[in-house]
Amino acid sequence: MRFPIPHRGGVLVALLACLALVPVAKGEGLTVHSGTGGDQVRLNGADDRAQIVVMAKGDRDVTRNASYTIEPTGVAEIDAGGWLRPLRNGAATLTARVGETETASIPISVEKFDVPRVISFPNDVVPVFTRNHCNAGACHAKAAGQNGFHLSLLGYEPENDYEQIVTHGRGRRVNPSAPEFSLVLMKACGDIPHEGGARLDKEGADYQTILAWVEKGLPFKPDDDPVVEGIDIYPQSVVTTPGSEQQLSVTGRYSDGTTRDLTRLVQYEANQPEMAEAGEDGLISIKQKTGTTAILVRFQEHIATFTATIPLGSEVKDLPKPKNFIDEHIFERLSLMGLPPSPLIDDGMFVRRVTLDITGRLPTQEETNAFLASTDPEKRARKIDELLDSTDYADFFAGKWAGILRNKVERGVDWIIRDSHAFYAWIRNSLIENKPYDQFASELIVASGKEIENPAVNWYRVVGDQKERMENLAQVFLGIRMQCAQCHHHPYEQWSQDDYYSFTAFFSTIETKNIRKLPEEDIYFHNRKAALMENPATGEKLKPRLLGAPEPVDIPAARDPRFELADWMRSKDNPYFARMLVNRYWKHFFSRGLVEPEDDIRPSNPATHPKLLEDLADHFADSGFDLKDLIRTICNSRTYQLSSMPNDQNEADEQNFARYYPKRLPAEVLLDSVNDITGAKNSFSKQPAGVRAIALPNEKGTVESEFLMMFGRPAMDTACECERTSEANLGQSLHLLNSDTIQTKLTANDGIAAKLAKETDRPDQDRLTELYLHALSRKPAEPELKIALDHLDRKRKASAADPKALTPEQAERQAWEDIVWVLINTKEFMFNR
Numbered sequence: 001m002r003f004p005i006p007h008r009g010g011v012l013v014a015l016l017a018c019l020a021l022v023p024v025a026k027g028e029g030l031t032v033h034s035g036t037g038g039d040q041v042r043l044n045g046a047d048d049r050a051q052i053v054v055m056a057k058g059d060r061d062v063t064r065n066a067s068y069t070i071e072p073t074g075v076a077e078i079d080a081g082g083w084l085r086p087l088r089n090g091a092a093t094l095t096a097r098v099g100e101t102e103t104a105s106i107p108i109s110v111e112k113f114d115v116p117r118v119i120s121f122p123n124d125v126v127p128v129f130t131r132n133h134c135n136a137g138a139c140h141a142k143a144a145g146q147n148g149f150h151l152s153l154l155g156y157e158p159e160n161d162y163e164q165i166v167t168h169g170r171g172r173r174v175n176p177s178a179p180e181f182s183l184v185l186m187k188a189c190g191d192i193p194h195e196g197g198a199r200l201d202k203e204g205a206d207y208q209t210i211l212a213w214v215e216k217g218l219p220f221k222p223d224d225d226p227v228v229e230g231i232d233i234y235p236q237s238v239v240t241t242p243g244s245e246q247q248l249s250v251t252g253r254y255s256d257g258t259t260r261d262l263t264r265l266v267q268y269e270a271n272q273p274e275m276a277e278a279g280e281d282g283l284i285s286i287k288q289k290t291g292t293t294a295i296l297v298r299f300q301e302h303i304a305t306f307t308a309t310i311p312l313g314s315e316v317k318d319l320p321k322p323k324n325f326i327d328e329h330i331f332e333r334l335s336l337m338g339l340p341p342s343p344l345i346d347d348g349m350f351v352r353r354v355t356l357d358i359t360g361r362l363p364t365q366e367e368t369n370a371f372l373a374s375t376d377p378e379k380r381a382r383k384i385d386e387l388l389d390s391t392d393y394a395d396f397f398a399g400k401w402a403g404i405l406r407n408k409v410e411r412g413v414d415w416i417i418r419d420s421h422a423f424y425a426w427i428r429n430s431l432i433e434n435k436p437y438d439q440f441a442s443e444l445i446v447a448s449g450k451e452i453e454n455p456a457v458n459w460y461r462v463v464g465d466q467k468e469r470m471e472n473l474a475q476v477f478l479g480i481r482m483q484c485a486q487c488h489h490h491p492y493e494q495w496s497q498d499d500y501y502s503f504t505a506f507f508s509t510i511e512t513k514n515i516r517k518l519p520e521e522d523i524y525f526h527n528r529k530a531a532l533m534e535n536p537a538t539g540e541k542l543k544p545r546l547l548g549a550p551e552p553v554d555i556p557a558a559r560d561p562r563f564e565l566a567d568w569m570r571s572k573d574n575p576y577f578a579r580m581l582v583n584r585y586w587k588h589f590f591s592r593g594l595v596e597p598e599d600d601i602r603p604s605n606p607a608t609h610p611k612l613l614e615d616l617a618d619h620f621a622d623s624g625f626d627l628k629d630l631i632r633t634i635c636n637s638r639t640y641q642l643s644s645m646p647n648d649q650n651e652a653d654e655q656n657f658a659r660y661y662p663k664r665l666p667a668e669v670l671l672d673s674v675n676d677i678t679g680a681k682n683s684f685s686k687q688p689a690g691v692r693a694i695a696l697p698n699e700k701g702t703v704e705s706e707f708l709m710m711f712g713r714p715a716m717d718t719a720c721e722c723e724r725t726s727e728a729n730l731g732q733s734l735h736l737l738n739s740d741t742i743q744t745k746l747t748a749n750d751g752i753a754a755k756l757a758k759e760t761d762r763p764d765q766d767r768l769t770e771l772y773l774h775a776l777s778r779k780p781a782e783p784e785l786k787i788a789l790d791h792l793d794r795k796r797k798a799s800a801a802d803p804k805a806l807t808p809e810q811a812e813r814q815a816w817e818d819i820v821w822v823l824i825n826t827k828e829f830m831f832n833r
Helices: 008-021 121-131 158-166 183-188 205-215 325-337 347-359 365-373 379-388 391-404 414-432 437-445 455-462 466-478 497-507 561-569 577-590 610-622 627-636 667-678 700-704 706-710 730-738 740-746 752-758 764-776 782-801 808-824
Strands: 024-026 030-033 041-044 053-056 067-071 076-078 083-086 090-098 102-111 228-234 237-239 245-247 249-254 259-261 267-270 276-278 283-286 291-299 302-310 510-515 518-526
Touching: 030 090, 030 102, 041 083, 053 090, 067 076, 076 090, 121 158, 121 205, 121 267, 183 205, 228 291, 228 302, 249 291, 267 276, 276 291, 283 302, 325 610, 347 365, 347 379, 347 391, 347 627, 365 764, 379 391, 379 627, 391 414, 414 455, 437 455, 437 561, 437 577, 455 518, 466 497, 466 577, 497 561, 577 610, 577 627, 610 627, 667 706, 667 740, 667 752, 667 764, 667 808, 700 706, 706 730, 730 740, 740 808, 752 764, 752 808, 764 782, 764 808, 782 808
Parallel strands: 041 102, 237 302
Antiparallel strands: 024 030, 024 102, 030 053, 067 090, 076 083, 090 102, 228 249, 245 283, 249 259, 267 291, 276 283, 291 302, 510 518
């Protein structure tokens, strides 16, 4: 699902566009909406219903503020919430009135009122269980069911559910001769003990639906029962105010061309309950927190999303001049939200931020001084280019991709370590030469042969299972988490079990040829056979089928199906590939993705800035999938260069990028930065002396380093970057304060503190400035300078008072060690801000 640019004008355009989908009657500034079809409200049968939504001036819900009349009377009736039900066949006009003068009308027609409708178990009964969470994963849809009663997850297998209710348990769950005494009803309404409590009200529509189904003989479905093909929400999105309400109308589109109001049959789920809640009647209650939030609407396997934008409403003026399209989108949203941005950062903060984000290291003092001294108006853009051309960039991002692609050494056998180094080198070289990202992904997907000869094959060694390969590929390169669809229809996506196994079929012909029984000589190859994968639930052998494609791909046995997959992956028509990568890189630079989590992109988890995500993905594809160009575009934006210091209005902002969100340095970067500021070097087994932590090729360094493990470097067990942790804990604080590792680095005779202590011919302020420029890319502020100078003075006075207890050299050394130690433990040092 795609959404409009979320600004007031854009949202109004989107709302007006939505009107074409539903019957609309307009008054002077008032509109009446229903989704039941045509240019009027159509009700078919005595049990049909329709949700009326009344909007004032396009974007304000007044459904519950309106009074209603229906003329002539007796055809239908409507309650104060806009819920319309038929009373007899006929035609009438519904008029909504707000205040003294605002009115709008819409025609009503009622047909087949006297024709009994056969209840459909899949379309009428199963949704009751879903709405009331009976078939949720924590209840009767658990793997073993609940107390002998097992339903399919969210009702995706209605045939099995029907058998469970009607025939299992010796048929005692339903009682056609005395329907109200059916066990399924008595437990659900609390007449007899039920672990889940009372879920249904006897006077409510859900109870009455199941009761009527039992009374009518437990039909499964009529022969001509249509299938739901999709659902529509009105409105799809609104810009509203804190504390407001919005009534939704949900319409089902059926295979026979008819529509039906599903507003009180669907299930609603709030993505952020702290921002909005959804009632079972489709009434959305907006809370006081500002931002953008989404409500998931589910019916059977169909999902749609409603979004609400709640502006802060402050005055926004003096926005920075946009540098590129990123700024245009972000600043437009900030204007809509009434959310003033923080100012642009100064040169010192910029050079530190961008150097850490692109190369994973602190800028040297020389780099900082040169950048601060430059008067070139384009020096920020030139600095970005300089960093992208450095090998440090390749080292840093190769480590990032090595984690994502799970470059593990597992048992630590020499040949595996050798091959993992080769895989890392392949990734690093790809970044150095700026290999197009689509080519990089394609080479990985179709890799064959020996690992040492074709290092990309290493991925197939680590990810050895066909299903896991498909899951990893979908998550890493498409932003789709397919894991749930292995056992049942995905609860938040369109993907079925058939989708899961037919997509896995692309990997079904990959086999390993063992040479001389030496695993290091294994050859990964395509076995020339038909690509098929069995769905264990149905026993059907499925051909390879691309995600979202209606039909499988016809692939000759001689052709490796992975080439078809790779061709589709890198196609500009692929809606997932570019979008996933730009969202991943956006999170790298901004601390959060346009979609969170960054590799879980789906309609039910909409982007905060959907049009920006779309445009960024298009830009990336149009650039030839140029990773450096993408980074250049992001880092040159004014949005990236906003300060992390909040103002009074944007302090609570967590999704609009009104300021830069500070992030703790990754474990490897923090360790290297501590080394930089102390003058220490790393030591890892089977690695060059002094290797930087960002250049470690596999997970082995994490196992060896207490520091890396404590600060969250991933073990590379999964394809999810969520395996890397950045949460603070007490152990980390104690480690930086008083661990042997830190103390050894601080007190080293060849360390920075020892060097500064020996330079007694230099003014203290010069030495302090050098240290601050190296650690923080700025000079010490006056209060900081005074504290440091006072500390040096105290140490020197203590030595002068008793030189035997504390020699002048010791005093000087300890003082500088203390100052370095304090800097390491500041948030400003530990965070990129």
